[in-house]
Amino acid sequence: MKLNETIDYKAEIDRHFAWFETKIPPGPAKFVGWLRKPSSKLVRIPLALLLVLGGIFSILPVLGLWMLPLGLVLIAQDIPLLEKPVAQFLGWLERKWAGYQLKKERGKNNERDIDTK
Numbered sequence: 001m002k003l004n005e006t007i008d009y010k011a012e013i014d015r016h017f018a019w020f021e022t023k024i025p026p027g028p029a030k031f032v033g034w035l036r037k038p039s040s041k042l043v044r045i046p047l048a049l050l051l052v053l054g055g056i057f058s059i060l061p062v063l064g065l066w067m068l069p070l071g072l073v074l075i076a077q078d079i080p081l082l083e084k085p086v087a088q089f090l091g092w093l094e095r096k097w098a099g100y101q102l103k104k105e106r107g108k109n110n111e112r113d114i115d116t117k
Contacts, residue, residue: 009083013076016090041078048074 017036021029035044048071055068069089076086 007087009087010077010080012087013073013083013090016087016094017073019094035074036077044074045078048072 014036017032021032024032034040035047051067051071051074053071054063055065055071057063058065058067072082073086073090076082
């Protein structure tokens with residue numbers, strides 16, 4: 001990356017949210033879309049804090065570690081200091097996911113090759 005090149009981390013987080021919305025059922029996707037709107041800030045911040053808190057107490061039943069990153073992603077919408085690390089984390093997660101999907105697809109192709117021999 002060049003020194004004079006700047007990254008819009010908020011746009012990067014929005015892109016990840018948009019991708020996420022395509023992967024979940026329509027009902028929850030509509031809720032996530034509503035939650036991302038600036039007018040939903042009074043709901044988004046407390047929900048994000050509850051998710052972070054739930055992620056911290058992930059040793060308890062029902063609560064899980066999945067809640068921590070989700071809470072951080074939601075709160076990063078409103079706290080500029082968190083935009084960069086959250087956007088970088090989401091980029092890393094996306095690369096890992098793509099690698100996993102590619103590996104999974106290659107495994108399926110290898111199985112087909114073995115079956116045809």
